Amino acid sequence: MMSDPNRLPIYPANQPPEPLKPHHHPPQYYVRRVKEGLATRVSKIVCSIFLSLLLIFGIITFIMWLSLRPHRPRIFIHDFSVPGLSQENGFENAEIAFNVTLRNSNQHIGIFYDAMDGSVFYKDQKIGSRSLFSETHQDPKTTTIVSGAFSGATLTVTSQHWMEFLADRAAGSVTFRLDLASAIRFKVSTWTSRTHRMHASCPVAVGANGSILPSSKDKRCPVYFT
Numbered sequence: 275m276m277s278d279p280n281r282l283p284i285y286p287a288n289q290p291p292e293p294l295k296p297h298h299h300p301p302q303y304y305v306r307r308v309k310e311g312l313a314t315r316v317s318k319i320v321c322s323i324f325l326s327l328l329l330i331f332g333i334i335t336f337i338m339w340l341s342l343r344p345h346r347p348r349i350f351i352h353d354f355s356v357p358g359l360s361q362e363n364g365f366e367n368a369e370i371a372f373n374v375t376l377r378n379s380n381q382h383i384g385i386f387y388d389a390m391d392g393s394v395f396y397k398d399q400k401i402g403s404r405s406l407f408s409e410t411h412q413d414p415k416t417t418t419i420v421s422g423a424f425s426g427a428t429l430t431v432t433s434q435h436w437m438e439f440l441a442d443r444a445a446g447s448v449t450f451r452l453d454l455a456s457a458i459r460f461k462v463s464t465w466t467s468r469t470h471r472m473h474a475s476c477p478v479a480v481g482a483n484g485s486i487l488p489s490s491k492d493k494r495c496p497v498y499f500t
């Protein structure tokens with residue numbers, strides 16, 4: 275009788291099916307399996323140690339960056355006055371006096387300032403300009419007072435400007451802008467950063483008597499790096 279390969283074998287009822295033969299592998303097979311298992315376990319451990327170290331290193335770097343991250347100087351305008359503002363022909367011996375402070379709020383970082391220049395603007399026109407100080411080093415957590423005046427050669431107020439001041443004054447206040455510019459470097463122990471060009475811009479309004487208005491006093495000036 276020919277057997278059809280597509281048919282399931284039918285066993286006679288009184289004869290149980292032959293049990294499946296267990297797989298027999300040569301001993302080398304098991305040795306290899308154990309070796310491979312060990313290799314994956316070792317590589318997993320190495321991998322997790324490496325990842326943990328990377329994480330710890332990352333956290334330490336982040337903490338160091340947080341504590342060493344340089345804060346830009348905090349610049350405040352405390353005083354600004356145009357003493358002759360109440361006089362009709364005050365422009366002939368006009369003077370603009372100011373007082374600003376530079377605060378290094380960093381814990382461990384010193385700041386080197388190159389020479390700092392100050393300029394006064396009125397309606398975006400520069401009406402005065404002078405050097406405020408030459409190279410200066412500022413220790414951490416200290417404040418430097420920069421006060422002075424624009425007058426004579428450092429102030430170029432025309433009679434036209436003065437008439438505009440008087441018109442503004444009649445309306446209640448005259449608004450100026452004091453700009454400070456310097457190149458600065460940060461210093462952490464022996465490491466010194468590259469030079470950043472710093473620019474502070476202090477809008478300031480004076481009242482009819484030429485003194486700074488309370489709304490401008492002790493205001494923080496925005497600081498930009500260019």
Ligand SMILES: *[C@@H]1O[C@H](CO)[C@@H](O)[C@H](O)[C@H]1NC(C)=O
Binds near residue numbers: 353373374375419
């Ligand atoms: C400038 O302002 C600061 C802070 O208000 C003050 O301590 C200092 O005496 C002032 N300096 C001058 C010259 O007005």
Ligand SMILES: *[C@@H]1O[C@H](CO)[C@@H](O)[C@H](O)[C@H]1NC(C)=O
Binds near residue numbers: 481483484485
């Ligand atoms: C100038 O006027 C303001 C009010 O507008 C006043 O608070 C301030 O004391 C005056 N300053 C001087 C020096 O007279």
